[in-house]
Each structure stands twice: as structure tokens, then as C-alpha cells.
Amino acid sequence: MSPLAIQQLRKATPGCQSGLVHFNHAGASLPSQATLDAIFDQLQREARDGPMEAGEHGAVLVERARRAAGQLLNAPASSMAFASSGSTAWSMAFQALGPWKTGDRILVGRHEWGGNLASMALAVQAGARVEIIPCDATGAVCPVALESMLDANVKLIDLTWLPANGGLINPAQAIGAVARRHAIPYFIDAGQAVGQVPVDVQALQCDVLKSAGRKHLRGPRGTALLYVRPDFLQHLAPAQRDVLSAPWTAEGFDLRNDARRFETSEVSFALLAGLGNALQEINRLGIERVWERVSQTRARIREALLQISGITLHDLGTTHSGLIAFNLAGWDSFELKRRLGLKRINIGANGVAYTPLDMQARGLASIARISVSPLNTDDDIELLTKALRELND
Template identity: 55%
Template sequence: MPSPLSAAAIDALRESIAGVRSTTHFNHAGSSLPSSATVEAIHAHLLREASLGPMEAGAAAAAQTERTRSLAARLLNAQPSEIALTTGNSAGWGAAFAALGPWRAGERILVARHEWGGNLATMRHVAQRAGATIEVIPSDSTGRVDPHALEAMLDERVRLIALTWLPANGGLINPAAAIGQIARRHHIPYFIDAAQAVGQVPVDVAALGCDVLAGVGRKALRGPRGTGLLYVRQDFLARLAPAFVDTHSAPLDAHGEPVLRNDAQCLESSEASLALHCGLANALHEALEIGVNNIRGQIDRIANRLRAQLAEIPGVSVLDQGVERSGLVSFNVAGLDALSVRRALAAQGITIGSNGVAYTPFDMTSRGLTQIARASVSYLTTDAEIDRLLAGIRTLAH
């Protein structure tokens, strides 16, 4: 079992984070606070670009991009050849989905009811024109996707199973590995949206049994915005036909013909911010040095305390479901909409998030929710910050 980090270790980590001195941050699921070393890594490369010229500095920093790829592979228990560096979670997930090729009438996509709204928009955009369908896998009594219900839905028309592992609208954690076992047994492509998982919980793509897994730098990893990680299983690459290629993903041969790369970089673009790659490399290094098991133990302790004490405040409803839970804590305050709660807390220097139906439409509609307030914690969150947030919510609830 993971164990929480010591108070001394947390204090030492917080010394390198400018943001903790200016805000009480509870929107780590939106974008977390980078370390000064991550910011410096970005700044150092921008200075190289200003000094040498962007193209020349890019050639000099090529090794840093490959370091980023190798660190990401370590984090996910993958091979570097299976990692594409993207500009964000949606960009990576969408590129992999588009590479599945044309859809046909009658084909089926199965999703958990917690699927991210951006992924649903991508799938619907294609499925509606082709006559394919998107169907929701039932959840069990705890709110998690039900693997047994999934297996009962399968037939030869199912072309994709898609799962948002840690939903954006609360603390539920879906049984991603159990879904993977079913997908592998039936030879059905399996995509995991791990935007909230990467850097928060241990991720082992081999144990998960996924073909594609998308993550992002700006959330639990505390990397820069505009960065993402895309894992594509090596044996699955041959089934993909990228919708867009360039001189990086499919360089021209001596006859002027494009030669598609045989690794995950076939889903990358030649146009990338190497400064952001440098920042992401540092953030990945820090996560690996701290240890994701340690991060998970700390987040679990903090989030459990926050949920328990929120539930004791009259007028506050804690909305998280599931058995195993993440660092995303969803709640509502009676008589106030979530945006008003967010703005009132912001006026006190406390940052939280708020979600509407568009973020997770199937789940929100199924549960009769139109909005939620969301306080998402990090392993950097202190008990004093929890006390400050609880005091602010008590004032609003009264």
C-alpha cells in the first residue's frame, strides 16, 4: 500500500513552488503548480532560442526531447518507441482516434457514462456521419463502469471501447484493468483517457491492457500547459493510419514518397515547442524521483480528509462515487450555483474548479446534476490549506 509523504518532505517540495505563496490552489485537476526548476528549464531553452535562433537551438535540444520520451515511457511502463509527445490530452486522443480510419454504418463504440465531453464530441462528429453508434456501458451500484455489463454488450460490430479512467466531475476511479482484460480477450481496440490519472496514480499500460492511453502534462504531473503524452502499443501501430502526416511523421524517401514511421512518432508533428518539452522532462523527472506510489498515498490521505469534513458541513453535499477514489473532490452548496461558489472562494484567494454537463454529459445527466464545484488536491496540499478551504465553504454554506 502507498504511504503518505512526510510533512518535512512536503515543506521542502513547496519551497520550490512560487504559486503556493500567492494562492491557495485547489484546482490541480485543471492545472497544477510547476516547480521553479520546471519553469527554469522552459526559460533556459527560450534563452537558447533567442541566442542561437529557434531552429539551431532546436537541433541542440533534440536530446532533451528524447529524454522526455524516455522518462514518459518509464512512468507508464512502456517503451520509448511507444510514446508520442503531443500538445495535450485531447490532441493525442483525437489523433489516435482519427487514425482508426473510416467508420461504417452499424459499427459500435462503447463508452463508460463518465466519458470526457471532448472525446464524445470527436466520436459523435465521426459516428453520426457514418451511421455508427455510441452506446453507454452501465455502471454498478457504486457508480463505476461495470465490466460484466460490458461483456454482455459485445458483438462483432463493436470496434472500440473507450474509457475515461478518472472522470473530471469527481473522485471516482474506474476499473480500467478489468475493462482491459475483456478488451484483450475479445481483440477489441481499447482507448484510455488518463488525463487525470497520469502523475496521480501508478500507470502500467501492460497491466491495463490498453492499446492507446492519453495523458497531459499540466495536471497531476505539474508540467507546462501545451504538453501531453500518448502511448500506443507497438503491436497496435500497424492498425493505425494517421489522418495527418508531415516530414517528421512520414518523411519522403528518394522517390518523393512518404514513409510512415513505425513508432508512435507517426502521430507527432514536426512543429512542437521544445521549450515545453524541456519543462515536461523536468516535471516527469520530479514525479519519478518522488515516486508515484508516494504521490498516490499523499493525495489519498488529503482527499479523504477533505471529503469527510466537507460532509459534516450543513448544506454541503459531497457528490463523489466509487470505491477507490482520486484527488478530485466534487460537492455542491445548497442555494448556490457552482460558479458562484468558485467566484466567492476566489475572492478569498482560494482557487477551485466548477464543471457543467458538457464535461461529462452522460454521467451528469444520469445523476440529475447540472453543475458541480470541484476541489482537487495535490500531494503538495497542506492541512492548513484544507482548513482554509473548509472555513471558506462554511462561510458560504451559512
């Protein structure tokens, strides 16, 4: 991306005009003014014309967002559903895969998102077992080890592609090849991937993939994407149903034959209008350009951090995302985040609950996290590293 393109992105983003240095894009990124305008416009329509009456226009915007989501993921629009959060989307799909019974096995990576593990509790209570796929020498999930674990009792393979507590990029496509070869359902948590790295659900060979709208997509909070492979829909029976997800037919209420069987008739058209604009923006920008810029910025930050005494990086894998996990000697991660925030520099901080299996395996109580975006500049990096050096003195 050229300096001019980055300057234009920043100029179109209110948060970049306020003196804020934002390195918490993995938590929630900064929306553009156009995304905010899309939200406000739909709200104004509802106030002016009546909320239900403005719904017709809102429904058009939602379908536009659905097509944009499909374009980004190389998926049919009909395979895309919207939800209020990534955790909600994943949990709905997981529960729809049941019922679970004694002897069922669920295979997960060591880096599994804590929210997904929490959703598995009901399956465990029913007698299912959650088992960890071994890592390779780099700390990534090992496809060869996965294949050696498989038997007729494996009901699900689930992968957190880009874990929340570091820069690891798990081999999602290789895991997908194993899952498809053995005809085992394969879910991907792509909460940190969509909007940061290229995502092609056909190449990944996944049955379900979810992501939040508020992270690298730069959409509003309260929005998320759920992809369901069309041929896999028949295996998913959501418990939550209404007249949209299970419309009336001559035979009674019946589930839709598209991903909207995971939606309900009551949604925020305003938020989805904002998400739709954010999706269109990233499609116009090009996800390959985004990923190239993120990789370059991450490399510069990592190099700068290595020059600061007392900093320990917690990288895993060989190819890294735009998330950098670290600790600064003598500092609690959450207090470090707070102190930087007082300087108008935003970073993230995660405790054990976010990725409990991996954090415990590595003996980490918490980590500070820098996550980058094409919005970040060399000036941002200089201000961040200067602040870290001052706090380290």
C-alpha cells in the same frame, strides 16, 4: 511522504510561496521553479543562438522527456508521443482508427469526457453508434455488463478512467482484460490519472492512452502524452502527416514505425523541456508516494466537508481519486468558485458539457470540484473549510 518532503516540494513551487491555496490540480497544477527554468532556458537558447539552431539541444531534451514518460507508464520510449493537449492526442488516435461505417459500434462508459464524445461525431455521421456500458451498483463501469454487449461490430472500447466530475476510479484493468480477450481496440483517457495514481500500460492492456501535461504531472499548458501500444501501430493511419511523421524513403513518404507518427516537426521545445523536467521530478518522487499522500489528503477533506451543513457530495465507486465533487446549497457552482477565488482559494467547477452522459443521468447541472496534490497541507484544508462555512452562513 514526510512533512519535510512536502515542505521541500512547496518551497520549490512558486505558487505555494504566494499565499495561494490551490485545490484545482485536476484543472492545472502548480509547476516547480525547475520546470519554469527548463522552459526559460530553452527560450533563451533560441533567442541567443537562433530558434532553429537551438533545436538540436531541444531535440535532446524532448527525447529525455520521452524516456521519462515511458518510465512513468512502464512503456518503451518509442511508444510515447507528445501533443499540444490531451484532447488533440485522443482525437488524432481516434480518427486514425477509421474509416468508420454504418453498423460500427463504439462502447463508452457513462462518465466519458465530453471532448472525446465530440470527436466521435464524424464517426456517428458515417453511421457508427455510440453506446453506453452499464454501471454496477456503485456507479462504476461494469466489466461483466461490457462483455455481454460484445459482438463483431464493436470497433472500440473507450474508458475515461478517472472522470472529471467526481472521485470515481473506473476498473480500467478489468476492462482491459475484457478488451484483450476479445481482441477489441481499447483506448483510455487517463487525463486525471497520470501523475496522480500509478499507471502501468502493460497491466492495463490498453492500445492507446492519453493524458494532459498540465494536470497532476505539473507540466506546462500546451503539452500532452500519447501512448500507443507498439503492436497496435499498424491499425492507426493518422491523417495529419509531415516529414517527421511520414519521412521520405526510397518508396516515397511512409509512416514511422513508432508513436512519433502522431507528431509533427514543428513543436515547442521549450514547453517539452518543461514537461520533461516535470516528468523527471515525479519519477524521482515516486508515483506510489504521491498516490498515498493524495489519498490521505482527500480523506481529510471529505471528512471536513461532511461537517459543513448544506454540502452534498457526489461520490461514485468504492475507491476514490483525489477529486471531490460537491454542491453547496444555495450556491451556483461557478459563482462559488469565483467567490473562493477572491479569497485566493482555487477550486474547479464543471458543467454538463464536461461529462454530459453522467451529469444528465444523475440530474446534475453543475458541480464544484476540489482536487488535491501532495502540495496541499492541513493549513490549506482549514482555510478552504473556513471559507466554505463563511459563505454558508
